[in-house]
């Protein structure tokens with residue numbers, strides 16, 4: 001049986017088979033068709049729009065690929081106050097958002113109590129809350145869950161252990177995997193993901209990333225191309241390609257039919273209309289930035305980020321128009337993945 005047919009029918013491939021798909025363009029046409037067909041069948045036409053609130057660019061980590069790394073002295077730092085965060089979430093609700101994604105560098109700018117209040121206040125607006133704030137203790141994760149947080153994004157970035165170690169000084173791969181397991185145990189709708197095109201990353205290691213996502217049965221997977229950033233150790237490295245990131249994302253859709261997959265902003269940075277292309281090849285989520293003013297440009301994970309000069313309301317209108325132009329609908333639900341809904345139903349039934 002052809003590899004793409006096998007992926008489509010069995011939702012399972014070996015490392016060697018994934019490697020074969022990634023190493024040639026021979027399978028591309030069939031892969032992209034299979035990804036779109038899978039998306040149509042399992043998560044339908046709806047696109048979830050989730051408001052991304054980048055509330056602090058302070059980070060204590062030094063990941064080699066990231067512009068927010070602590071050692072980047074060239075970046076003006078900011079942390080919004082709890083009131084400012086809730087105020088922006090309130091505005092986003094008036095634009096029609098049903099989910100707020102609270103994202104920041106990994107820092108200690110907020111006490112656990114203050115951040116729990118932020119979550120409670122946003123949940124009181126009838127909004128779902130996704131957190132993307134890095135590695136925390138189990139107690140801290142639990143406190144945020146009890147305050148009402150619904151989801152957590154923690155990308156593994158790469159499952160290649162030597163590469164992970166080289167890119168993340170003073171961090172531990174095992175600790176990161178443990179955090180993901182704790183998040184799942186606590187009942188978060190849990191997302192992970194990876195960077196594609198990192199220096200020394202191989203097709204085999206990307207294949208292992210995809211199998212890791214399947215084995216851990218995540219609810220959401222974000223795939224982003226690596227884009228070199230100034231003032232980082234990888235500033236002169238060759239970046240990843242849009243085409244390879246799109247292929248990896250399409251493979252994830254075929255192998256994990258019911259999860260949420262964002263069309264990432266990094267894809268739009270590498271290719272005009274990259275998010276729309278992603279939506280046509282497996283993705284079903286877009287996360288427009290809802291931060292305002294200069295903060296939009298200061299959350300500089302990588303250069304060339306799109307829409308930094310726009311307002312949140314303009315972004316919402318612009319992406320909504322593009323989504324409708326490809327005959328897709330804007331979801332009116334709170335954005336849970338089909339995977340998570342099915343998981344909850346099964347838990348209730350048995």
Ligand code: SF4
Pocket residue numbers: 059060061062063066067068069070104105106134
């Ligand atoms: S990737 Fe995350 S943890 Fe690492 S430096 Fe950037 S913001 Fe900090």
